Amino acid sequence: MEHQVHKFSTEEIAEWLTQKMASELAISIHQVHPDTPFADYGLNSMAALNITGEMEEWIGTDISATLLWDYPTITSLSEYLSKIEVSFA
Amino acid sequence: MHSPETHTRILTQFDKAQELETFLGNPLNADTVLSFEHSVALDEQEAYPEQCIQLLNDWGLHQYYIPEQLGGKLRSIEELFSMARTISRRDLTTVISHAVTFLGAIDIWIGGSFEQQKALAAMIKERKIIALSLTEKKHGSDLMSNEVCAEAYQEGYKINGEKWLFNQAHNSSAVTMLVKTDTSNTPRSYSLFFINKDEVATGQLSSIGKIKTHGVRGMDMGGLTLQDAILPKETRIGKKGAGLEIAIKGLQVTRMLCASFSMGAMDTALRTVIQFAVQRELYGDSIIQMPRYKNSLVKIFTKVLISECLSFTSARALHVIPKQFTVISAIVKSSVPVFSEAVLQELTHLFGARYYLREEFNFGIFQKVLRDNATVSLFDGNTAVNQHAILLQLKYLAYNRSKEWNNRSAQIIENHAVIYDLSAPLPSLDFSKLDVISKGKDDLIFGLKMATEKITQELEETPLDHCLLQRIQQCLQKIEIKQKALDATLLSDEVQLGNVYAIPALYYTYAEQYGYFHMAASCVQIWHHNKTVVHEHFNSPVWVLACLTFICEALDITVNPLTESEEDLIVDAIVELYHKNQLFSIIPQSLAV
Missing domain, CATH: 1.10.540.10 (Acyl-CoA dehydrogenase/oxidase, N-terminal domain)
Incomplete structure (x- = not known):
């Protein structure tokens, strides 16, 4: 039987993204701000898309590769992702 | 046979x-x-x-x-x-x-x-001719700095600015054009428009005239100036802001054509020089029998064969694993045109003074090919742009491999069987499956490890070519060690991707190395899967050893060079293909008489 759930809360996703950004940019998590656009950290707009591959694995569902172009901050992206429904068998 | x-x-x-x-x-x-x-x-x-x-x-x-x-x-x-x-x-x-x-x-x-x-x-x-216009004079490959801008006007758009340096600028009936559609500067600030020139009012769209080029001199290279050009909203391709995404996907497909241009250029240049060499006598004998000449020919032909194997593999991969084509197409585009430039340059030494003459020997076709071919590496993203597309993804590719390398999925094995076997039926083309990144997936790199396994299997099963196969196996093992070392570097904290401008030059060499791993896998796998359909001269894996030897040298791996008798076998194949009027290809293809 398959059912749909919202797997992660906005806060959990924001925390994951903050850690990911900090690790990617080799900076402290305190230097990552939820409303600063990813591009403002100097992260290449194409390189940033690689995060979607890891996010897919973590959340457990397909995510558009260009999601970070459409939701360009941690706040907007985590809000969007928290609404995604994931199927479980 | x-x-x-x-x-x-x-x-x-x-x-x-x-x-x-x-x-x-x-x-x-x-x-x-x-x-x-x-x-x-x-x-x-x-x-x-x-x-x-x-x-x-x-x-x-x-x-x-x-x-x-x-x-x-x-x-x-x-x-x-x-x-x-x-x-x-x-x-x-x-x-x-x-x-x-x-x-x-x-x-x-x-x-x-x-x-x-x-x-x-x-x-x-x-x-009708359709052109593609992405670039502007001030910004070149930096598409996200483009300035030609479309502002909302009535029910559609009004566009101003100049697009520069694209083919068929004047002769085309319509142009697909990348234009800025908002004032910010993000990947979503650009849209593509399909501009039918007949539907634009007189004076709003004008050609800047022919731009003269070093090669392909007859080509209609130019640009277009748009002055308050009014376009209905139906001319926009896809959603507003989807331009860059669509253009990135489109270039992946057209990069395969660039490889075909280079393959054709290499064939004519090599054929012209062989035609000269088989007739030419120096010091009382044919120059083609001179050891130095043969050695050069082998190195040249090796690059032709690697280019062909990589092209075949990639063209088929577009059907089978389109989501991963962002990496594959960039490897083809950053390798094959570069190899063709090296091939042509090395051939000039074998052609002597004739390479420089504009009328001698087949109407001076060599010097034309030499100039024409130089443009191919500039198209559809130049070599650096394509290496950049690879290196951006390398870390994630390495990360994924670190989990899967010893436990590859059945799907990868299944995909290999279709991609590398040239006689296997392909799935239909589906451009909607293209993506802007591969999300850490690259099935073809697994072809390297599996190539070693195939050769080990060959060694156990076939009584033929044992010595050759063992040397191929040794090359592959050394290449795999190099690949693992690169993965370790990529996964270390040393590799950090910042903005495009600041990426260290060293990272571009990582992209180049990654391309060589793909090439090694392609050559071995294409040979292994197609022994019954390749030209008889390519049944023996001596050409595979030549390709791997070249790849090892490019990767700073020490291996024994080919012996003189192995080089003779390859030169014999080149001369035979020439005399039999066949394309310089592992697949038998007759040329027009």
Whole structure:
């Protein structure tokens, strides 16, 4: 039987993204701000898309590769992702 | 032993190229439209090859730019690749001028509405030329700095600015153009427009005139100025802000054509030099028998073979694993045109003074090919742009491999069986599955590890070529060690990708290395899977050893060079293909007589 759930809360996703950004940019998590656009950290707009591959694995569902172009901050992206429904068998 | 006739029946993807080859005739025959004499004469006059384009249209080449589901004949990139290679060996000016319509069309096939697709298909069927315009004079490859801007106007857009340096700027009936559609500077600030020149009011769109070029002199290179050009909103391709995404996907497909241009150029340059070499005597004997000459020929031919294996693999991969094509297409584009430049340059040393002469030896075709071919590495993202596309993804590719390397999925094995076996039926083309990144997936890199396993299996099963196979196995093992070392570097904290401008030069060499791993996998796998369909000269894996030896040298891996007798086998194959009037290819393909 398959059912749909919202797997992660906005806060959990924001925390994951903050850690990911900090690790990617080799900076402290305190230097990552939820409303600063990813591009403002100097992260290449194409390189940033690689995060979607890891996010897919973590959340457990397909995510558009260009999601970070459409939701360009941690706040907007985590809000969007928290609404995604994931199927479980 | 298999006859060429049997082979071509099995590998149907080359049938149309063979048909086109016969139709176009022998380019050494001055009576054919696409003859070397005619091409060189047009180049000298910087004249557009109108008659040649007309001939290709009469044959129906334009139909192969339209997907089958829209009433065209585009069903296989392998087929299109081999047809373009056939024309490229005659005249790059003609093939590039003609194929630009595919460049202009691909973004509509990927992201256009059904109405736009139908209208475009009808235009191409009427032999209209479609151009693609992405760049601007001030910004080159930095598309996200482009300034040509579309502002909302009534129900549509008003566009101002100048697009610069694209093919068929003047002759085209329509242009697919990347334009800024908002004032910010993000990847979503750009949209593509399909601009039918007939539908733009007089004075709003003007050609800046022909831009003279070093090679492909007859080509219609130029630009367009838009002055308050009014366009209805229906001319926008896809959603507002989708331009860069669609363009990135489109260029992945057209990069395969660039590889075919280079393959055709290498064939003509090599054929011309072999024609010279087999006739030429110095110090009382044929120059082709001189050890230094043979050694150079082997190194040259090795690059042709690697390019072909990589091209075949990639063309098939577009059908099987389109989501991963962002990496694969960038490897092809950053390798094959670069190899072709090296091949042509090395051939100049074997051709002597004749390479520099504009009328001697086959009407001076060599110097034309040398100049024409130099433009291919600039198209569809230059070499650095493509290496950049690879290196951005390397860390994530390495991360994924670290989990899967010893436990690859059944899907990867299944994909390999279809990609590397040239006679396996391919899934239909589906451009909607292209993506802007591969999300850490690269099935073909697993071909390297599996190549070692295949060779080990061969060593156990076949009594033939043991010594060769062992040396191939050793090369592969050393390449795999290099690959693991690169992965370790990529996964360390040393590698951090910041903005494009600041990426260290060293990272570009990582992208280059990654390309060599793909090449090694392609050569071994193509040989292993196709021994019964390749030309008889390529049944023995001596050519595979030559390719791996070259790849090892490029990767700073020490291996023994080929012996003189191994080099002789490869030179014999080159000379035999020349005498039998066959394409310089592992697959038997007869040339027009």
